[in-house]
Amino acid sequence: MSGFDLAPTLAAASLGMGGYGGYVWPAFAIAALVLGGLLAQSLISARRNEAEAAALRAERTAAAEPPIETPAESLAESLAESHEADDGA
Amino acid sequence: MSPFLAVLRRELRLAQRQGSDSLVALLFFVLAVLIVPFGVGPDPDLLRTVAPGLIWVMALLAALLSMDRLFLADHEDGSLELILLSPHPLESVVLAKCLAHWLTTGLPVVVAAPLLGLMLNMDATSLVPLVAALALGTPTLTLVGAIGAALVLGARRGGVLVSLLVLPLYIPVLIFGVAAVDAAIHDFPVRPHLLIEAAILLAALALAPWACAGALRHAAE
């Protein structure tokens, strides 16, 4: 770590990047855009799918099961469901 | 009769009865090459420069054109299931089908290539390496394409998908095929390029039937 000049160099801090600002900043911007876009898309689809799965499961438990269940039963059910998801997939 | 020969005979007979498929691939190849001078102009020097690459690219596209049909008919009419149920190794059946495909679509392209080369003003001396490179390269195109054809069985838009999957994998064949002809034009030794092309063919011959058979088994599940 000895090679660092930890005080920001003026040339770089002045956004112009020694005349290369027009290339450097777009490069960082494109990377941020692609990575940010992937994150947003993944977050949205994870939220939506997990909410939908929870809603469907709640609907099914409400229809078929008595409202009170023991923790052991709910664990067994969630495991059975995940196996089911395996088979169905 | 061995299953390999039986499948080969069946495929060739089918191709002969239907006729059109292999003829269409050849016609496409000829037409696609001959339409290029209308685009780039009739300058003989320019045509001579681009001819090897042009013929190779069009041979690639012609090979792709009929590729997705390789297993499709068998998949649709259920023969594929019967082939899978038979005790014979699926790999040899795949190999027979590939050979039949090459004989009906690859070989005509190889035969037609020198004629097109002459029309594009290529030197007679560079026509021999062109034919040799095509003869070594087009079977690889068929073998690699067969993997793609097996993978897309049952997919939506299978035909277009095969091109998307297989074209990047064709790049080495194209590079060394064109390099062989260019070497002949510039008086460099042609042999190394042809040897590499042959090595790629041998690797494809060893690995492609195997990958293809795996894909077919998954397709029929």
Next chain:
Amino acid sequence: MHRYANPAQFLRLARAVQPWAAALTAVCLVAGLYLGIFASPPDYQQGESVRIMYVHVPAAWMALFVYTVMAAASFAALVWKHPLADLFAKAAAPIGAGFTLIALATGSLWGKPMWGAWWVWDARLTSVLVLFFLYLGHMALTNAFDEPTRGARAAAILALVGFVNVPIIKFSVDWWNTLHQPSSVLRLDGPTIDPSMLWPLLLMAIAFTGYFLCLVILRMRAEIAARRVRALRFGRTAG
């Protein structure tokens, strides 16, 4: 390994790992960007434009790394029929394509001032472009079937075929043309790059790897939920 074949088990593990991966990514990203943009010296030949390296090179590494891991996962999916390996390959492909796209775009932006052209048909650029198309083909094949498992298995075979082909493509493209600077970090006789540039580079590489881990967990969670929805819907119509 099969312990985590159960999605419920995997989801528990994922929930535990995710915050740590996110924290690691954030720390390394901030440190790497600071060192890369402000605290590292400009190159004596390339001037400030060398800062593009701090996104370009890690992105190119990730492009290759993700494809390698995908091929390994595909192998596991085909040999042991591990259900999560399928999910992993499907989740990883778009991220790998994203990193490849970044490597291509930043490479182009770096090439313009250095080589005077937005795109040159040099060997490494061209092989990365081919890798991008391999990713796109993988994604297209995965999503081309009505039955998700069928798509996953076909894509797994394609990933392995592509993986065998990548060195051949690389070799042939090298043969075809080259004017790119030789690789200067991964060499047997030690890196030739100055430590003040190596540190931000490595920090960014760790940040990108952590980011990949976070994204892949997120996408796998989304896919598991999607398949659960599918199974529940199917159960409802059947029952």
